[in-house]
Amino acid sequence: MSAHQPTGGLPIAGEQVPPILARLVEIVGPRATVAAGIRAGHGHSEAYHAARPPDVVVFPETREEVQAIVGACRDLRVPLVPFGAGTSLEGNTAALQGGVCLDMGRMNQVLAVHAEDMDVRVQPGITRKQLNAQLRDSGLFFPIDPGADASIGGMASTRASGTMAVRYGTMKDNVLALEVVLPDGRLIRTAQRARKSAAGYDLTRLFVGAEGTLGVITEVTLKLHPQPEAISSAVCAFPDLKAAVDTAIAVIQSGVPVARIELLDDVMMRGMNLHAKLGLPEVPHLFFEFHGSKAYVAEQAGTAAALAGEFGGLGFQWATTPEERSRLWQARDNTLYAGLALRPGARAMITDVCVPISRLAECLVATAKDIAESGIIAPVVGHVGDGNFHLLVLLDPESPAELSRAKAFNERLVRRAIALDGTCTGEHGIGLGKMDFLELELGEAVDAMRLVKGALDPLGIMNPGKIFRPAGPNHGEQP
Incomplete structure (x- = not known):
């Protein structure tokens, strides 16, 4: 059953109806549900964090309904967690204190x-x-x-x-x-x-x-x-990770306005070949895309190809038809599943950092060494044009030792990035997974964030336990 199709789930006759559920039913009728399957579907995501389902899921259709739902949660001091597509990676929508999950999927116009x-x-x-x-x-x-x-x-x-x-x-x-x-x-x-x-x-x-x-x-x-008049995509293999990263930095510093420039290391390329059957060499690659007029795209591509050659690039392979481009970038978008193909049955701790592009090679090379010394499987994929890269640390979800080792690796990665004037997250957000790292990165600025939170949400009902730990014992992953 789709999470966007509630079919009741109200308490059976004779059960006590929680006050918040009664209020929500008054507002949206059967679009407020306590059905176990729907609640479970809103308690987990692609994140490695433990599932934390809400007590009630509600599906508003208008801004007025949202206002009424927020008002009900305010009156009854019930936590409220907004929910989109459930694709977050740092436990951003986990209902740490239960409460109401506000699924916005029906407001889609x-x-x-x-x-x-x-x-x-x-x-x-x-x-x-x-x-x-x-x-x-x-x-x-x-x-x-x-x-x-x-x-x-x-x-x-x-x-x-x-x-x-x-x-x-x-x-x-x-x-x-x-x-x-x-x-x-x-x-x-x-x-x-x-x-x-x-x-x-x-x-x-x-x-x-x-x-x-x-x-x-x-x-x-x-x-x-x-929409660009012309789009051209290409891949280029490199003898090692540093050569690929140095090429990406040179392309950006040369002012080539690439639309996309993505790095995939040799481990990720092996996973992509397993999952998407690309048949590419299992060495580090850069994926490029160029947008503009036909002449402009040709000029951009020529400059990028020349720079790649200077760093040992093994030549551009072009994807010129829409079908070829779609296959290439769909494979890139599915790197989570490609990574998981390397270790069937594993789960991925997906993490990201971002550093100034001048420090990117240093950060990535040190991280690759750390991966090798740690004995973990952690394919790398990165938006290297802006210094952001991700790792999929593959682990046995039933092994506390592997989870502990992965968390220690993640901490070293983040500390390395922050030491290079970078950030603990380029795009995943803080959620509940990187709260301590935010303190490390921004220090006293986090207290200013707490002041803003306290001014706008003095009751602490809006997605509690995320971004930073408030004063008091109930925070983080505690119920």
Whole structure:
């Protein structure tokens, strides 16, 4: 059964109805459910963290329903966790204290396309693929591609980016305005549609990346971009990891406006060959994509190919037809499953860091050495054009020793990145998995975040236990 199709799940006759469920049924009827299967489906994600289901799942269809639901949770002091597509990787939507999961999947409409201004207003539950399908005839598209078909509201909440961020930026660069229900039930709009503004605090960027801890997003205004006249993709093999990384750095520093430049190490290439049958050499690769006019794409590609040759690249293999490009990038998007093919039955601890591109080779080479010395399987894939890379640490989910070893490796990785002026997460967010690292990275600035949280959500009902630990004993992964 789809998580977006509740079919009751109310307590049977004679059972006591929890006060919050009774209130929610008054607001949305049978779209509030305590069905075990639906609750379980909202308690886990691709993250390695233990599943933490909510007590109730509710499916609003309008902003007014969201306001009423937030008001009910406020009145009864019940935790509330907004939920998009469930693709988060750091336990961002785990219901640590139970409560209500607010599934936004039914609020999935395109509200207005302003083609002449190149922007669009959407509800938060629409996914990026659904949005681009509806934009196809407009000559415009939304380029942020985190790999998974995530919801736009979820992407805004986690400040997502992905493979095309090197050219088009991240969610913080492409969200013009938000409509948000605050924890006290008020509805606010953070900005107008103008491309720039100096009007007061930048509330839009405050809520982008807040992971649902400050309010519930009910509408998003996004920048759009012209569909490129020509698209060309290529892969290039390299003799070692450093040569591939040095090529990526040289391409960026030379000003080549690549749309995508992705690194896959030899271990990940082996997994991709197993999963997607690409038949490519199992050595480090860069995946490139170029956007623009035909002449401009040819010029960009030629420059990148020449730079790759200087660092020992083994020649570009081109994917020129839409079918070839789709197969190539679908394989890249499915790197989680490619990684898991290397160790059937394993689960992946998926982590990411980001460093200045001048420190990227140093960070990656040291990380590769750490992987070898640790005796773990951890394929690497990276958005190296902006210094961001991911690791899939494959482990036996039933082995505490393997989980402990993976967590120790992850801590060394993050400390290494922060020491190189980087960040503990380039795009996954903090959730509950990287709270300690946020303190390490930003120090006293985290206390300023706590002040903002306390001012907007004094009752602490909005996605509690995420981003940072509040004062008091009930935090983190405790119930």
